[in-house]
Amino acid sequence: MPHEEAAAGLDRVDQRYTRGRRALVEVLAGADRPLTVPEILAASGSAVPQSSAYRSLTVLIDAGVVRRVTGTDDMGRFELAEHLRGHHHHLHCVSCGTVADVQAVPRLERALAAAAELAAEETGFAVMEHRIDLVGHCSGCR
């Protein structure tokens, strides 16, 4: 259970670990892929109203507990942050929009880190993280 980490993260930004926020973390911890807000609401059994979900997700992102992922459509998808979930990348399905998790490949990670640094130098961009996404058709949509 990632509750300790979540509590610690919230504490860092002077936020409380309330019942609603705990429910959100629990839903995300039980998912094997990033979830949309409608999916989160359904999974929590209407224990969390929309507005609180959006507000709490924003807070959790701020606390470094949750990460927002954008797919091929423009619908917010949410997952636990890397230190709670492990480093991985995403497969985006162009037909149904679903995002699936995929394990990171160490060799690729090293190459990427180097390239990101290079790109940062060239552009004056302060790089915080990199993303590699593979886009295509998931097994269900083929």
Added chain:
Amino acid sequence: MPHEEAAAGLDRVDQRYTRGRRALVEVLAGADRPLTVPEILAASGSAVPQSSAYRSLTVLIDAGVVRRVTGTDDMGRFELAEHLRGHHHHLHCVSCGTVADVQAVPRLERALAAAAELAAEETGFAVMEHRIDLVGHCSGCR
């Protein structure tokens, strides 16, 4: 001018290259980064109404002329397809949401292509394209 390519692409999917669609292609051809729909509308001087812009962009994507990019926020951003614009990647600014283009690095591209193939084998995903995005703060937001 990418008009010939656009016309050809539309022809392939039995679509007409109309005045409105030409205007959209022209706006995107003149941009150095992916644009949101509001930005596109502003740039075209209200020559294209919202609904037509969305409808035409969908058609142009279908024709392989335009590509949709998703940033850190959930707002659609559009740019010309790779064969009209050249291969490149994106820098996403987490504070203002702007997406800037960045030239691709050949060495990295090779590593990525190999990794994408590997990931495809492991997951049963039919990979169509890969994306590398760097996320951070742009020079204006630092």
Added chain:
DNA sequence: CTTCCTGCAAAAGTTTTGCATTAAC
């Protein structure tokens, strides 16, 4: 107790759709 979070409802913003008109071929 005091402060912050929640919940409802309504607003704001982007994207989609129906239908009559207009333009493309």
Added chain:
DNA sequence: GTTAATGCAAAACTTTTGCAGGAAG
């Protein structure tokens, strides 16, 4: 001339916000 794209207006959908009530520390 026929078919398909457009333009307007209004709907649908996700996300944001105001404000009174309730929970957390």
